[in-house]
Amino acid sequence: MSNTDPAKEKIRFRCTGCGVKLAAPHKHVGASIRCPKCKLSLTVPEASETGVVIEKMRADWSLARCPSCEEVTKVRAANRGIPVACPSCESEMIVSLE
Ligand SMILES: [Zn+2]
Numbered sequence: 001m002s003n004t005d006p007a008k009e010k011i012r013f014r015c016t017g018c019g020v021k022l023a024a025p026h027k028h029v030g031a032s033i034r035c036p037k038c039k040l041s042l043t044v045p046e047a048s049e050t051g052v053v054i055e056k057m058r059a060d061w062s063l064a065r066c067p068s069c070e071e072v073t074k075v076r077a078a079n080r081g082i083p084v085a086c087p088s089c090e091s092e093m094i095v096s097l098e
């Protein structure tokens with residue numbers, strides 16, 4: 001059984017609120033669903049999202065510029081709002097995401 005019917009495959013997408021991975025049957029395209037995690041209401045997209053890896057990178061990492069030495073550092077988005085040490089000059093900076 002190797003012939004997979006794309007119509008029977010689930011649509012995979014990500015919650016725009018919390019980034020959790022979701023899957024819905026094709027018959028639910030355009031339907032409103034609620035994210036089981038953050039309860040945000042979402043519309044099931046017409047096709048599986050591509051570039052999920054890039055989106056995950058964007059969600060998890062942020063670029064921060066050190067105010068002291070102006071070195072740009074990749075910082076975990078989870079660290080936003082809390083002081084992190086600049087790896088270049090070791091002064092503390094607060095990461096903020098736009
Ligand atoms: Zn969510």
Ligand SMILES: [Zn+2]
Pocket residue numbers: 066067068069070071086087088089090091
């Ligand atoms: Zn620095």
